Amino acid sequence: MKIAMVGSGYVGLVSGVCFADFGHDVVCIDKDPGKIERLKAGVMPIYEPGLEDLVRRNTASGRLSFTTDLAEGISGAAAIFIAVGTPSRRGDGHADLSFVYAVAEEVGEHLNHPAVIVTKSTVPVGTGDEVERILSEAAPKVQFAVASNPEFLREGAAIDDFKRPDRIVIGTDDEWARGVLTEVYRPLFLNRSPILFTSRRSAELIKYAANAFLATKITFINEIADLCEKVGGDVQDVARGIGLDNRIGGKFLHAGPGYGGSCFPKDTLALLKTAEDFDTPLRIVEAVAKVNESRKRAMGRKVIDALGENPRGKKVALLGLTFKPNTDDMRDAPSIAIALALHDAGIVVTAYDPEGMESARALMPEVEMKDSAYAAIEGADAVVLVTEWDAFRALDLRRVKELAAAPLLVDLRNIYQPSEVRAAGFTYLSIGRG
Numbered sequence: 001m002k003i004a005m006v007g008s009g010y011v012g013l014v015s016g017v018c019f020a021d022f023g024h025d026v027v028c029i030d031k032d033p034g035k036i037e038r039l040k041a042g043v044m045p046i047y048e049p050g051l052e053d054l055v056r057r058n059t060a061s062g063r064l065s066f067t068t069d070l071a072e073g074i075s076g077a078a079a080i081f082i083a084v085g086t087p088s089r090r091g092d093g094h095a096d097l098s099f100v101y102a103v104a105e106e107v108g109e110h111l112n113h114p115a116v117i118v119t120k121s122t123v124p125v126g127t128g129d130e131v132e133r134i135l136s137e138a139a140p141k142v143q144f145a146v147a148s149n150p151e152f153l154r155e156g157a158a159i160d161d162f163k164r165p166d167r168i169v170i171g172t173d174d175e176w177a178r179g180v181l182t183e184v185y186r187p188l189f190l191n192r193s194p195i196l197f198t199s200r201r202s203a204e205l206i207k208y209a210a211n212a213f214l215a216t217k218i219t220f221i222n223e224i225a226d227l228c229e230k231v232g233g234d235v236q237d238v239a240r241g242i243g244l245d246n247r248i249g250g251k252f253l254h255a256g257p258g259y260g261g262s263c264f265p266k267d268t269l270a271l272l273k274t275a276e277d278f279d280t281p282l283r284i285v286e287a288v289a290k291v292n293e294s295r296k297r298a299m300g301r302k303v304i305d306a307l308g309e310n311p312r313g314k315k316v317a318l319l320g321l322t323f324k325p326n327t328d329d330m331r332d333a334p335s336i337a338i339a340l341a342l343h344d345a346g347i348v349v350t351a352y353d354p355e356g357m358e359s360a361r362a363l364m365p366e367v368e369m370k371d372s373a374y375a376a377i378e379g380a381d382a383v384v385l386v387t388e389w390d391a392f393r394a395l396d397l398r399r400v401k402e403l404a405a406a407p408l409l410v411d412l413r414n415i416y417q418p419s420e421v422r423a424a425g426f427t428y429l430s431i432g433r434g
């Protein structure tokens, strides 16, 4: 089957290459000529483990191609996916749907064969109705259906998530669209990944409800971690103790500096805006968003407090800047608020991240980027572990102690054993471990 993927960012590129790997003919379209040129040359626009190799193999087999020309890209495609960004709209926090609607207009202008238009972008409930209206006006004589197929992949494990999803959600009441999407996902169906067919509106809501629930789980354990610090409990034990209950589950119970990234912050906000529009306040999600936002800066204060009476002029090394490991994505990363809080307190901040420094530079010009963890640590009064890249899991503590001005380790991801670090002569601060 021929598939067109409009938008070749994290979701579009990963979905496109995986569909090609399943044997479909896929054209990835993007309006960014630089991105398409690089992709044609085999250069990945993002860091995602395994992606480059998969793109190379599928391009070589002729099943995957790239273009900026939407008319050419969608020609003959039975399914046309929309996978463009839906960032928070400046000013009011609603999802900015201008990219989605622009694609719908452009597809409508050029569509001259029957096709199913599938929204893969995360979009508020009712967006499919508007996409349908735009297409009906732009292409009144062409047979089409609009379906919702939200994506649940996680950056850093995107290919595996796409190929072995917990579920595939397809929202449409149209039998023909169901048939086309069943064909698209047949290889996964054979892998026994459950396909859930719902109405379009339910599918749109499933994505937001899932993200809001996961954000709630993270925020819940973060607050329990704060309580652990006050009462002398260990949040790792508490998380394990509750997570072993199958009704709760152990995932997303890792206390840390607050959630960030390209999805949770903007999606919780967009869900709240939808709820507001429909006069149905979601008070739990409201609290989650608020608690998480203040938590990031609070992490900066935690470090400042640990520096003692006169923190001004002291030096702090941040290890890891991306919102999580194995990605170069800096969108809404907690490191941004932490670095700013430190800078505001007159602290000199150095940092190292294996993949994120290029984009981080623009977001935190006040931070001095270094070539390695040890270079960042040199002369530091505190080392702060912000993102749990594997490369930071086994730092040579003796070397850290030699290089740093003071043996203070603030572990915002709880990846070190408190007893080991303390035995190495460090003052060790964690999240909720007493």
Ligand SMILES: NC(=O)c1ccc[n+]([C@@H]2O[C@H](COP(=O)([O-])OP(=O)(O)OC[C@H]3O[C@@H](n4cnc5c(N)ncnc54)[C@H](O)[C@@H]3O)[C@@H](O)[C@H]2O)c1
Pocket (backbone or CB within 6 Å): 006, 007, 008, 009, 010, 011, 012, 029, 030, 031, 032, 035, 083, 084, 085, 086, 099, 102, 103, 120, 121, 122, 123, 151, 152, 153, 154, 155, 262, 263
């Ligand atoms: N990143 C994730 O982990 C993730 C996971 C699940 C869902 N989502 C959702 O998927 C959507 C895409 O997210 P992303 O992270 O891939 O975004 P992204 O910013 O990485 O990529 C979007 C791409 O769309 C392109 N684009 C914009 N307008 C276009 C147009 N008119 N024609 C062609 N290309 C156009 C941009 O140039 C960009 O390359 C969002 O709605 C997001 O919420 C993201």
